[in-house]
Amino acid sequence: MAMGPGDPELLTLKALRILKEADLIFYPGSITKGQKKSFVYPILQYHRLEDKELIGFFLKMSNNREEATETYAATAKKIEAAYHSGKRIAIVCEGDISLYASFSYLLAQLQESKLPISLIPGINSFSMGAAQHQVPLSLLNDKIAIVPRVKNIEEITQYFSDFDTIVLMKIRSGWSNFYTELLQKDWNYYYCERLGTQQEYITTDITTLEHREIPYFSLMIIKK
Numbered sequence: 001m002a003m004g005p006g007d008p009e010l011l012t013l014k015a016l017r018i019l020k021e022a023d024l025i026f027y028p029g030s031i032t033k034g035q036k037k038s039f040v041y042p043i044l045q046y047h048r049l050e051d052k053e054l055i056g057f058f059l060k061m062s063n064n065r066e067e068a069t070e071t072y073a074a075t076a077k078k079i080e081a082a083y084h085s086g087k088r089i090a091i092v093c094e095g096d097i098s099l100y101a102s103f104s105y106l107l108a109q110l111q112e113s114k115l116p117i118s119l120i121p122g123i124n125s126f127s128m129g130a131a132q133h134q135v136p137l138s139l140l141n142d143k144i145a146i147v148p149r150v151k152n153i154e155e156i157t158q159y160f161s162d163f164d165t166i167v168l169m170k171i172r173s174g175w176s177n178f179y180t181e182l183l184q185k186d187w188n189y190y191y192c193e194r195l196g197t198q199q200e201y202i203t204t205d206i207t208t209l210e211h212r213e214i215p216y217f218s219l220m221i222i223k224k
Contacts, residue, residue, distance in 0.1 A: 001091070001092055001097060001122070002097040002120060002121055003040045003094060003122060004043075004095065004128075004196065005125040005128045005196045006039070006125075006195050006197040006200070006217070007128070007197075008042070008043040008046035008047065010123050011043070015120045015122065019047065019052075022089060023088045024052065024053045024054075024082050024088070025092060026055050026056075026091045026092070027041060027054060027055070027057075027091075028040065028057055028093060029056045030061050030216075031060045032060075032061050036058050039217065040093070041056070044092070053087075057071055068105070072102075072106055075106060076106055076110055091103055096123065097119050097122060099146075107119075125192070128196060129192035129202070129219060132200075133202060137165055142164040142165060145166045145167070146167045147166060148168075148169040150168050150174050150178065153181035156182075164223065165221065165223050168220045168221075169219050172214045172216055175214045179210075187222050189220060189221075190221040191203050191220050192218065193219075194217050
């Protein structure tokens with residue numbers, strides 16, 4: 001189920017009910033420089049779910065998918081075993097359940113095992129970003145493109161030939177390649193990072209980002 005972009009109150013009533021009814025909750029996390037971290041674990045803590053059996057599955061922040069595939073396979077086996085032991089299971093993910101969600105890799109394996117599955121959608125990060133900036137993502141016949149890991153300004157410009165609004169996801173990897181050129185464009189920028197957390201930062205003035213370290217949980221909405 002989706003846990004939303006970061007604010008623990010941006011969780012559907014249905015998701016919270018199922019979490020409270022579950023015996024076992026699987027949650028994702030990352031491994032960076034040997035340190036394990038989970039974006040969603042504090043949300044579980046906020047709702048006082050530590051008394052549940054909580055099992056994390058942690059992925060190294062890397063483009064090499066081999067270790068991630070092994071982690072998903074091992075986690076799927078644990079979920080299947082827990083299900084057959086009679087436990088009520090919830091699997092949570094960051095953001096929305098179907099948008100760049102780690103759960104999607106687990107879903108494919110669980111479907112192969114013929115386990116009964118119910119998906120509960122949630123709020124995605126760019127919807128919250130637009131809300132925090134108090135700007136509509138689209139109006140009337142506006143077209144929106146959602147693009148991950150943009151590499152250069154030419155790619156962004158090309159999308160603007162077909163779309164009115166561009167949502168750049170996972171911008172950290174290519175940021176240094178196109179940031180300076182963004183400053184030269186007559187576009188409207190809505191930058192967001194760590195939405196819904198105490199470290200949330202948003203701005204429409206991207207000159208303030210010149211020396212800022214762009215985190216993994218960041219995005220930018222661009223309008224013509």
